Amino acid sequence: MGAATSPTGSPSRRPLWVALGAIGVVLVVALLVVLVVWRGGAGTPSSDDSLPGVRPTPSTSAAPLSVASAAPTTSTPAGPKPTSCDEIYSPAMMTTFSETRTLNPAWTVGSDDVLQVGTTDEELAGLIEGDEHLTCIWAAEGGGSDSGLTTNVVFVTAAQSEAVHARLNAIGQSCYEELGGIRCVIETAKDSDGSSGESHFLRDGIWLATHFVNAGPDGYTHDIVATIWAGA
Template sequence: MRSRSLAAVVLIAGALVLAGCDALPSDTPSPTASESSPGPTPSGSSTVAPSPTAEAGFTLPDSCDALYSPAMLEELNSTNPPLNDPGITIYATENVAALEILTSGVPTLRCSWGAAGSPGLVTNVSIVSSDQSSTLLDAFTSSGMACETLGAGTVCRIEQQTIDRNDNIVTIGEAHYLQGDGWVATHWVGFSPDGYTEDIVATLWP
């Protein structure tokens, strides 16, 4: 529902803490959709920092449109536009270890769906080293995420319902996919299309 406040939900979620998921340190406020934060890569663009594993096989898409199948892209555009609203500045994860890697300068394409103050999601597609990939998988499993095989990689998820300041029940969660030197991270608040991560995996790793 558009009346739900994405910023409000993220602030409340930061206070309640995702079950089984690392919380941000108490002196580090959880970013919201309506406030700027230095970590995320500008929407729809990739970092220019070179990756030592760039030759390992995974290549960042040229644009956010290239993340999805035509059917999923049509669904996203019709159900929760716009793509890359500049007011959406939340991170693609709230897991502390994953956030450190995400904000370390790894090559990343950042994409978001939804308007500031509304339900939406953020996805980062990044290139990581083998050590970073192992660190991520350890962080996800140790924080209580449910992990399973998907394609030739591993997908880990966590989801929880919380209540926003208007007493609405809202679902928040994360999904992470690791394959080779590729990492797809998605954080959502009140908007999680069926088969979203699976569609990205099938598109980027056909």
């Protein structure tokens, strides 16, 4: 596998969705400083996604595979396939998040001033961009701010899913079994500028990749999983 992309720095209060290159560098070092969960209690994974806490490390880690080696060789596994961002959130989550942010505001669509992928790791970002995916961005309606969140719903093959899991382990994310899939999380320590991090979930040919800065209501990832796999 390729060398891990090393996060550098800590999140700042300047507009989140401007000068993304600088933000990515800032996050990468900060992510190595403190590993805490995206939203969850200490010790054993909980159902409420609350902060902060330390997730258990997996008893075994996937072999370090190169993401590039996981080019699709078979069709994407059959499973849920949402076609719009409105389909991945429950009505309650849409209401909660819409109180302070807008889903895919016009200024973010295709903009180089907004984080379009849910990770700062270059290898993982390349896989997201090369595969079929939905991009769901929660940001301020009027433009850049010091908080926001990007989630990609990426449709992957089994080989790609394994490679993503291995890469997340290799770059220091805490991975564990949860909700019928694999969850990987990392977050900076909260300081005067807030906190930032990532949450990833792999199940049934779907990869949920989320990058956040000072954003993310309780149960965000759990809500997406419960909505996409409703009745499963």
